[in-house]
Amino acid sequence: MNTPIVDFVKKYADAELVRMHMPGHKGKSFLGYEGFDITEIEGADVLYSPNGIIEQSENNASKLFNTAHTYYSTQGSSLCINAMLAIIAMNKPLQKTHILAARNVHRAFVHAAALLDLDVSWVYPHNVSHICSADITADDIEKAIAESDKAIDAVYITSPDYLGQTLDIRNISDICRKHGIPLLVDNAHGAYLAFSKSNEHPINLGADMCCDSAHKTLPVLTSGAYLHISKKSAHYCKNARRALSLFASTSPSYLILQSLDLCNDYLEKHFRAQLAECIAKTDRLKEQINSCNFYVLDSERLKIVVDAKKSGYTGTQFGNLLRHSGIECEFCDDDFLVLMTSPQNNDNDYIKVYNAFSQLKPKAAIENNILPHNLPHKCALSIRQAVFSKHETADVENACGEICALPLVSCPPAVPIVISGEVITHNDIVLLKKYRIDKIEIVSKG
Ligand SMILES: Cc1ncc(COP(=O)(O)O)c(C=O)c1O
Known part of the structure; x- marks a missing residue:
């Protein structure tokens, strides 16, 4: 797959032209990457009205993800969440937009709701094991749609969540389609899913739009992300760039754009095979941790989520103990430790994690206080x-x-x-x- 953004910037850097343009570093090495950090100069295209190298690169990504179009973000999924919701709001000018959302939204959703003045109804989970997760089913969504006294303009869910729990997107999307309501998915943690054997990416399972943080699970610089629009919902493409540019900087990072561009080639050539191998190694490590009498939750494939209290530790203690063994975790709190893998982890990384767990002794379980149910709230203001x-x-x-x-x-x-x-x-x-x-x-x- 070609890499038009990478090729353009390399050629520009090699030409060693006098840079009488931004950024102020002029391509001189401070951190070391400045030579490749350019702005929207002649030939570099414009992110929110592209007709050159960025358009070609996004077309490559659209092919890989099998979408009507995949848009780049250099400001993470947070920007894409704003944009997805703005696209829905633009479909209903001068009227309030009403979103039905699973309660475990990331705070980017709340910020978007404030900026777009959205009306939000919540679907609450049945059991609260952690604030990050909401065990919401297709039946829950159907019931909430049936009971809503206002028309719903979109259903919004998060899957996978921070603890690697996934929702039944296929059945939820069937319910949404039956009611003529678009389904938006915060897939910040699941860009890689499009390349797994069974393609569990939300777009393949029936979502109309979704956001992926490429940087979370693919070899992309932090803040590189995608806004995907499915082929069946191609009509949303009309307002997508307008919606993205409403919230985006007018100075996108070309380092991140090059990273997204280069990733396309990697995804096409190597990722499927390497991902399958990584999933097998991650599964093996999960089994090994379980065999040391620690408790790994069932979760999406690239997360290892340990229920710490079941073996007498807190997640934070695990986090500190791993740090002493030279391993930094993704997240830990009182209850859980979260580790994330990718094909860029090498065999030694897996061995080190296993060794760290094998040196710990499981203890008597710490009793978990029953969490109060996060019940529906009274709203005093929008x-x-x-x-x-x-x-x-x-x-x-x-x-x-x-x-x-x-x-x-x-x-x-x-x-x-x-x-x-x-x-x-x-x-x-x-x-x-x-x-x-x-x-x-x-x-x-x-
Ligand atoms: C579930 C979820 N959604 C959205 C985001 C925002 O993603 P980004 O950091 O790419 O803006 C995060 C970030 O951690 C997240 O965990």
Whole structure:
């Protein structure tokens, strides 16, 4: 597969022209990459109205993901989430857009809802094992659609989530299609799924649009991402660039664009085989950790999620112990340790992780406090009203009955417990404290 962006920038860098243009480093080496860090000069195309090398490269990505079009983002899935929702809103000018969303949204969704003044109805999980996950079924979505007193403009779900849990996208998309409602998927963690044996990528399973953080599971620089529009929903392409450019910088990173461009060639030539091998090695490591009497959850293929308390540790303790063995995890908290693999991990990496676990002794399980159910909330203000309100920072302890202005949630996992505009409940406070969130922004009185 050709790599037009990489080729153009290399030729430009090799020509050693006098750079009387931005960026100010002029291609001189400070970090070492500056020679390849250019701006939208003649021939470099324009990300949000491309007709040259960027268009050619995006067409390559569209072929690989089998989409009507795959758009590049140099600002992560966060930008694509804004854009997907803006595309839906642009379909309904001058009226409020109503989204039905599974409750475990990333905070980028809340920001988009504020900026676009979306009306949001939530589908809550049955069991709360962690704020990142929501065990929502196709039946739950069907019931929520049937019970909604307002027309729903799109259904929005997150799959896989931060703990590698996946939803039944195929059946959820069938329900959405039956009701004529588009399905949007936050697939930030699943770009690689398009290349797995059974192609479990949301677009293949029936989603109308989805975002992938290429940087999370593919060899792409941080913030490289895709907005995919499915072939059956090609009509959304009309507004896609407009929607992306509403929220995007006018100075996209050409380092990230080159990284996305080069990745196409790798995906075509090598990735399928290397991914299959990586999945087999990851499965083997999961079995090995289980054989040491630690508990690995069932999850998507490139995540190893250890339920720490079952073997007498906290996830944070595991994280620290692994760090002492020269291994940095993706995420750990009281309950879980999350490790992420990719074909770029070598055999020694797997051996090191296994050795680290094999040296630990499982202990008696730590009893898990039953988490309170994250029940439907009373809304005092819209998300937009609350986010743009006068606000103050309060101790979580004293926030019961106040209106949430902006949830303060650290990244990762950045999944809010209480959403802007909602009245904070006692349950929220228990959950916020459990996740060691001790401050919250509340709407000021008067
Ligand atoms: C579920 C989920 N959605 C969206 C995002 C945002 O992705 P990005 O960092 O690529 O903007 C994240 C980031 O961690 C995420 O975990």
